[in-house]
Amino acid sequence: xxxxxxxxxxxxxxxxxxxxxxxxxxxxFGGEPNTHCCPICIGLPGTLPKLNARVVEYAIRAGLATxxxxxxxxxxxxxxxxxxxxxxxYQISQYDMPLCKNGFIxxxxxxxxxxxxxxxxxxxxxxxHSHGSTLVDYNRGGVPLIEIVTEPDFxxxxxxxxxxxxLQLIMRYIGVSDAKMQEGSMRCDVNISVRPExxxxxxxxxxxxxxxxxxxIAKAMEYEFNRQVDLIESGEKVIQETLRYDDVSxxxxxxxxxxxxxxxxxxxxxxxxTIHVSGERIEEIRTSLPELPDKKLERYINDxxxxxxxxxxxxxxxKVADFFEKAINGIKTPKTAANFIIGQIFRYVENENExxxxxxxxxxxxxxxxxxxxxxxxxxxxxxxxxLDKMLETGQKPSELLSESDMAGLDENTFLxxxxxxxxxxxxxxxxxxxxxxxxxxxxxxxxxxxxxxxxDAVAAENKIKEIISQ
Amino acid sequence: xxxxxxxxxxxMLQNKEISCTELTQAYLDAIEKDNAALNAYVTAxxxxxxxxxxxxxxxxxxxxSLHLLExxxxxxKDNISTNGIxxxxxxxxxxxxxxxYDASVWKILKSRNAVLLGKTNMDEFAMGSSCETSYFGGAxxxxxxxxxxxxxxxxxxxxVGGNLAVYGLGSxxxxxxxxxxxxxxxxxxxxxxxxxxxxxxxxxxxxxxxxGPITATVEDTAIVFDAVSEYDTMDSTSQGRKGExxxxxxxxxxxxxxxxxxxxxxxxxxxxxxxxxxxxxxxYQSLGAEIVYFDLPALKYALPVYYILACAEASSNLGRYxxxxxxxxxxxxxxxxxxxKKTRSNGFGEEVKRRILLGTYVLxxxxxxxxxxxxxxxxxxxxxxxxxxxxxCDVILAPTVPMTAFENGHAVSDPVETYLTDICxxxxxxxxxPAVSVPCGCDAKGLxxxxxxIGNNFSxxxxxxxxxxxxxxxxxxKPTDFGVKL
Numbered sequence: 001x002x003x004x005x006x007x008x009x010x011x012x013x014x015x016x017x018x019x020x021x022x023x024x025x026x027x028x029f030g031g032e033p034n035t036h037c038c039p040i041c042i043g044l045p046g047t048l049p050k051l052n053a054r055v056v057e058y059a060i061r062a063g064l065a066t067x068x069x070x071x072x073x074x075x076x077x078x079x080x081x082x083x084x085x086x087x088x089x090y091q092i093s094q095y096d097m098p099l100c101k102n103g104f105i106x107x108x109x110x111x112x113x114x115x116x117x118x119x120x121x122x123x124x125x126x127x128x129h130s131h132g133s134t135l136v137d138y139n140r141g142g143v144p145l146i147e148i149v150t151e152p153d154f155x156x157x158x159x160x161x162x163x164x165x166x167l168q169l170i171m172r173y174i175g176v177s178d179a180k181m182q183e184g185s186m187r188c189d190v191n192i193s194v195r196p197e198x199x200x201x202x203x204x205x206x207x208x209x210x211x212x213x214x215x216x217i218a219k220a221m222e223y224e225f226n227r228q229v230d231l232i233e234s235g236e237k238v239i240q241e242t243l244r245y246d247d248v249s250x251x252x253x254x255x256x257x258x259x260x261x262x263x264x265x266x267x268x269x270x271x272x273x274t275i276h277v278s279g280e281r282i283e284e285i286r287t288s289l290p291e292l293p294d295k296k297l298e299r300y301i302n303d304x305x306x307x308x309x310x311x312x313x314x315x316x317x318x319k320v321a322d323f324f325e326k327a328i329n330g331i332k333t334p335k336t337a338a339n340f341i342i343g344q345i346f347r348y349v350e351n352e353n354e355x356x357x358x359x360x361x362x363x364x365x366x367x368x369x370x371x372x373x374x375x376x377x378x379x380x381x382x383x384x385x386x387x388l389d390k391m392l393e394t395g396q397k398p399s400e401l402l403s404e405s406d407m408a409g410l411d412e413n414t415f416l417x418x419x420x421x422x423x424x425x426x427x428x429x430x431x432x433x434x435x436x437x438x439x440x441x442x443x444x445x446x447x448x449x450x451x452x453x454x455x456x457d458a459v460a461a462e463n464k465i466k467e468i469i470s471q
Numbered sequence: 472x473x474x475x476x477x478x479x480x481x482x483m484l485q486n487k488e489i490s491c492t493e494l495t496q497a498y499l500d501a502i503e504k505d506n507a508a509l510n511a512y513v514t515a516x517x518x519x520x521x522x523x524x525x526x527x528x529x530x531x532x533x534x535x536s537l538h539l540l541e542x543x544x545x546x547x548k549d550n551i552s553t554n555g556i557x558x559x560x561x562x563x564x565x566x567x568x569x570x571x572y573d574a575s576v577w578k579i580l581k582s583r584n585a586v587l588l589g590k591t592n593m594d595e596f597a598m599g600s601s602c603e604t605s606y607f608g609g610a611x612x613x614x615x616x617x618x619x620x621x622x623x624x625x626x627x628x629x630x631v632g633g634n635l636a637v638y639g640l641g642s643x644x645x646x647x648x649x650x651x652x653x654x655x656x657x658x659x660x661x662x663x664x665x666x667x668x669x670x671x672x673x674x675x676x677x678x679x680x681x682x683g684p685i686t687a688t689v690e691d692t693a694i695v696f697d698a699v700s701e702y703d704t705m706d707s708t709s710q711g712r713k714g715e716x717x718x719x720x721x722x723x724x725x726x727x728x729x730x731x732x733x734x735x736x737x738x739x740x741x742x743x744x745x746x747x748x749x750x751x752x753x754x755y756q757s758l759g760a761e762i763v764y765f766d767l768p769a770l771k772y773a774l775p776v777y778y779i780l781a782c783a784e785a786s787s788n789l790g791r792y793x794x795x796x797x798x799x800x801x802x803x804x805x806x807x808x809x810x811x812k813k814t815r816s817n818g819f820g821e822e823v824k825r826r827i828l829l830g831t832y833v834l835x836x837x838x839x840x841x842x843x844x845x846x847x848x849x850x851x852x853x854x855x856x857x858x859x860x861x862x863x864c865d866v867i868l869a870p871t872v873p874m875t876a877f878e879n880g881h882a883v884s885d886p887v888e889t890y891l892t893d894i895c896x897x898x899x900x901x902x903x904x905p906a907v908s909v910p911c912g913c914d915a916k917g918l919x920x921x922x923x924x925i926g927n928n929f930s931x932x933x934x935x936x937x938x939x940x941x942x943x944x945x946x947x948x949k950p951t952d953f954g955v956k957l
Binding site (some may be wrong): 039042043044045047049050051059078079082084088089095134136263266267270271272273291354378 | 511549551552558560565568571572574669670671672673676677678680705706707708783784786790791793795796797804807811829834835836839843912
């Protein structure tokens with residue numbers, strides 16, 4: 001029998017606000033243990049939370065960017081459980097009135113992954129195990145999170161991978177999170193079940209936690225899919241449980257113990273007032289959203305006429321796309337800019353992280369200047385390329401690297417005289433060419449290029465040289 | 472005419488009839504002498520007090536004018552956080568806990584050079600009606616030390632009634648300011664929810680808790696309330712006082728004021744208490760107030776609603792006492808869960824554990840709808856009933872407690888019976904309304920009887936105006952044998 005995978009995602013995204021969700025401590029990653037803390041975020045007796053308005057705004061941005069309805073009225077609830085990293089013994093979260101609901105993210109195959117809800121909550125601290133004892137670092141406690149919950153709409157691992165990539169990109173585009181899985185600023189839990197293909201009933205699901213990269217998510221899902229199919233095929237039952245993924249052995253194992261029948265005793269947090277967001281404010285936030293990756297891709301392909309592959313490479317990194325758009329300001333040949341970025345600049349930012357950060361010495365304005373020189377015929381492509389390399393090394397502007405004569409172009413007389421000189425100076429190559437060695441012409445052209453400091457048009461030079469030789 | 476003790480002492484300081492240091496020392500000496508009998512204070516702070524007094528004396532010497540509360544010796548209930556001064560909630564679990572920040576109310580008073588004499592006794596985590604659930608033993612009634620001061624703010628009431636402080640701040644979750652004020656023959660105000668910041672008040676039940684003054688006279692209550700009812704950005708539920716200072720209208724004529732009487736408030740009330748309140752009604756009639764009678768059947772839900780919701784919130788609020796970050800920690804344990812279990816089992820007293828268990832139960836899945844949710848709905852019903860009542864009257868007059876102070880040891884022996892004695896005080900906490908308890912007589916044993924005036928939200932000025940007029944007309948203040956005689 002063939003089986004179908006059914007999966008849903010719960011994704012926690014750390015919001016990039018400067019301060020924590022209920023106090024004014026910094027949200028900065030790292031720091032000496034327990035230095036990013038105050039009486040409020042370590043829950044000292046008598047302290048009260050105060051909701052950071054920026055957190056609500058960021059969550060609404062995330063909701064709008066994923067096509068959610070935004071609730072004009074919502075509230076905060078307490079999720080009660082006891083664990084040393086949770087200083088109040090409850091997490092302030094949202095239970096039955098989330099800030100955003102009923103959204104979706106559309107995949108490239110046209111399928112829509114429905115988003116059930118997005119709610120805001122506080123992160124917990126971290127246990128640190130050292131020298132046989134366990135310590136608690138509360139620096140992360142109170143860092144704002146959004147939890148994005150999808151419907152069980154995934155039917156393949158590829159869909160899951162694409163969803164995570166898209167979600168990550170959207171979060172970065174709208175500036176609410178750096179969404180780095182390795183650093184834990186984006187964390188995915190996957191609910192997964194299998195069923196015979198064609199069935200519309202849901203099988204028993206398991207939940208996989210602890211996957212810190214898209215690759216591991218894919219591997220864990222594949223492993224878990226096969227494990228469940230094997231169980232069913234051999235007449236056994238899938239047990240509903242929470243599993244931990246081990247990326248070394250590439251297996252999942254039960255996390256029972258922490259999980260056994262938690263009753264969170266949710267109730268409204270009496271310390272926080274109702275969250276009111278006016279329709280007007282929601283529209284204001286909607287207007288302030290930047291162009292989202294999907295729309296940008298469409299525009300690059302349709303309006304800028306970039307090849308789809310190039311467009312994708314540019315859109316994939318927010319800073320690259322921003323750079324590209326500044327670089328093509330007032331330029332009729334966006335393709336040239338795309339080529340420079342993908343072909344030349346990307347060699348200086350090789351891995352994903354570097355592309356994401358896009359720390360290069362060249363400013364978009366400088367690239368723009370260079371492309372304009374090229375488009376106006378002041379310089380030729382070869383010179384543009386070598387200049388860009390120098391720019392990437394030194395951070396200098398084209399105007400600092402190119403002399404007056406470099407940019408003066410080449411007048412017809414000089415060109416003709418250079419071609420004649422080239423023929424005169426290379427009798428051997430001329431002879432070879434006449435004897436049918438086509439390639440010999442290249443070194444003659446090279447003479448022209450070299451002596452014109454790259455300003456000559458190589459094709460025109462070749463034609464002129466052939467003309468001279470045949471006379 | 473009814474006078475303000477704070478205003479009188481203020482004038483004495485300002486006129487140099489007494490120095491602040493002398494005044495403070497008199498109170499410190501009295502505490503030294505009488506606290507053994509009253510057990511009002513659990514922590515004395517003579518150094519803090521004398522340092523402040525010195526600063527005030529310097530101001531006086533320079534001829535600067537003082538704020539009314541400046542240099543006046545006072546106390547705080549031991550659930551109000553004081554930076555550097557231990558704040559125990561009278562629980563073993565916080566016996567050695569020293570806060571690293573000030574509660575907002577204390578910040579305000581400190582900035583006015585209030586002279587803090589010490590922290591006062593209370594029922595453990597404010598859970599109790601007799602002060603006897605305190606880890607340090609109960610505070611005694613200054614009118615008869617074989618009787619309790621009441622609770623939970625028993626220490627403040629005992630100190631103010633016993634002249635071991637001019638005034639104090641308590642907290643009222645289900646009557647914890649008004650009931651001990653009533654038992655000790657003094658004045659206690661539970662302000663409107665949100666009028667006074669809760670920041671730094673160690674929570675019992677967050678949607679009910681409210682800090683308020685306990686004082687010798689109504690005018691003193693008005694002065695202290697005006698000082699502490701500031702909007703506070705640190706408390707999301709804070710609104711501050713609405714309108715002008717209540718002192719401005721305190722002594723207004725109350726001719727034509729409509730005073731409402733709901734017969735349900737008198738069900739099960741002891742005969743002598745009933746008669747004392749009825750006598751007060753006649754005083755109001757003589758002052759030209761109009762008496763309006765109406766029914767308030769929703770009152771019968773008040774006690775179960777209060778105990779379900781307050782315990783639910785408490786079970787969550789008290790989850791943080793796990794021995795990990797501060798406070799008491801069990802001596803020996805096998806692992807972290809065992810440590811938390813033992814810490815909580817040994818650190819909390821019986822009443823606190825009872826309420827945590829009750830609260831956990833009513834929030835548990837399977838019971839949530841039958842208890843917590845139902846109680847929330849009924850809370851709405853009670854709120855509506857009071858809203859309706861205030862359409863036909865300005866203030867409601869009712870007994871504060873159905874009886875007078877319990878004998879020592881009586882309350883702890885039967886918790887359910889003791890819960891029932893909160894019947895008259897809990898409704899306003901459910902609704903967030905302000906209410907002030909004022910003395911209105913004594914029983915045959917000479918124990919004070921109290922009555923309360925309940926107002927609509929943010930109408931402290933009205934209830935205090937009515938209370939002052941009564942106090943002034945009835946003149947029932949009964950002195951005790953303890954403390955400073957000034």
